[in-house]
Amino acid sequence: MTVGSQVKGCYSSIKSIEASLEILANKVQDEKAKQAFNQVEHIISDVKQDLHYQVIEISKQEPQY
Amino acid sequence: MPEWIIIILRSLTLIALLFFMVKWLGTKQLSQLNIFETISGIVLGGIAAIHTIDPNTNFAHAAIAMIIWFIVPYGVEKIALKSKSFRNFTQGKSTVFIQDGKIMEDNLKKEGYSTDDLLEKLRDKNIFLASDVEFAVLEPTGSLNVLPKRENLPLTAKDLGITLSPTKEPQTVVMDGKVLLESLANLSLNPNWLETELDKRNIAIENVFLAQADNDGQLFIDLFDDQIAVPAPTEKPLLLATMKKCQADLELFKLATENPESKSLYDRNSKKIQQAIDLISPYLK
Numbered sequence: 076m077t078v079g080s081q082v083k084g085c086y087s088s089i090k091s092i093e094a095s096l097e098i099l100a101n102k103v104q105d106e107k108a109k110q111a112f113n114q115v116e117h118i119i120s121d122v123k124q125d126l127h128y129q130v131i132e133i134s135k136q137e138p139q140y
Numbered sequence: 141m142p143e144w145i146i147i148i149l150r151s152l153t154l155i156a157l158l159f160f161m162v163k164w165l166g167t168k169q170l171s172q173l174n175i176f177e178t179i180s181g182i183v184l185g186g187i188a189a190i191h192t193i194d195p196n197t198n199f200a201h202a203a204i205a206m207i208i209w210f211i212v213p214y215g216v217e218k219i220a221l222k223s224k225s226f227r228n229f230t231q232g233k234s235t236v237f238i239q240d241g242k243i244m245e246d247n248l249k250k251e252g253y254s255t256d257d258l259l260e261k262l263r264d265k266n267i268f269l270a271s272d273v274e275f276a277v278l279e280p281t282g283s284l285n286v287l288p289k290r291e292n293l294p295l296t297a298k299d300l301g302i303t304l305s306p307t308k309e310p311q312t313v314v315m316d317g318k319v320l321l322e323s324l325a326n327l328s329l330n331p332n333w334l335e336t337e338l339d340k341r342n343i344a345i346e347n348v349f350l351a352q353a354d355n356d357g358q359l360f361i362d363l364f365d366d367q368i369a370v371p372a373p374t375e376k377p378l379l380l381a382t383m384k385k386c387q388a389d390l391e392l393f394k395l396a397t398e399n400p401e402s403k404s405l406y407d408r409n410s411k412k413i414q415q416a417i418d419l420i421s422p423y424l425k
Binding site for chain 1: 356409419420
């Protein structure tokens, strides 16, 4: 596996984490837990944006992919 | 009227009367009877017994006596609810036996407790050394409640400074294969959700003996058929594991890349995920 595909794999894992967190945040009854889930979801979505940018960068550098 | 019919009628009336009286006197009596309440209970039962088996007695007398023995304890209880001083008088006050780790000999004597009695009561609470106790109080009901010294108290999450996710009471959503709609509604879930969860694990609702859901919507199941292994809910542990894996991946990318810009980006995000893991892990356990 090239670095590009590895980073892409990580990027999709991050996306899945974000989705799971959103589901949990909606399901959880407790206010405090809901807040925690939302807060973490924000952090993860920041990471997602950074990684998205990185995925584009790498695909530029490795034009064969 | 033959006597046996009278006895049957009397029994039934007295049972009904006694039933309602006991109900109105409240369940509090059962858990903490003081002497007065115990005696009034026994007397009520006694009156009912005497007038049940003896058809020659005057039934009206029985009713009067029972009502008196019901009204007085009932009234005392109601007044005691309102007035603290009256409560102290009828229900008694608690007596401090051990304060600041020191045994109050005078109070022991006042309550008629010997040192052996005190030690026995402490042993009841699993305390074998009187010096382990910070505070002990004898309740009016006769039980001794003990606060051990701080270092002898069981360790709690608060002592260790661990954050725990708050838990609410779990709800039983399926009993004997029947869905309990009310408890589902308490968790703001619906039968469709239950069906999906069961489908996910390939289980028919008829086979579910008991299913309970916690307030995060995790379902725990016991089946009629004990040969089938039920998978535990995996959603949360899986999420935590994925987060940890992503963080490790980012660390690896950081080490692998030579571009300083990418390096700092990976580093920054790996730290962010670590922070996220620290925040969320109490809720995912």
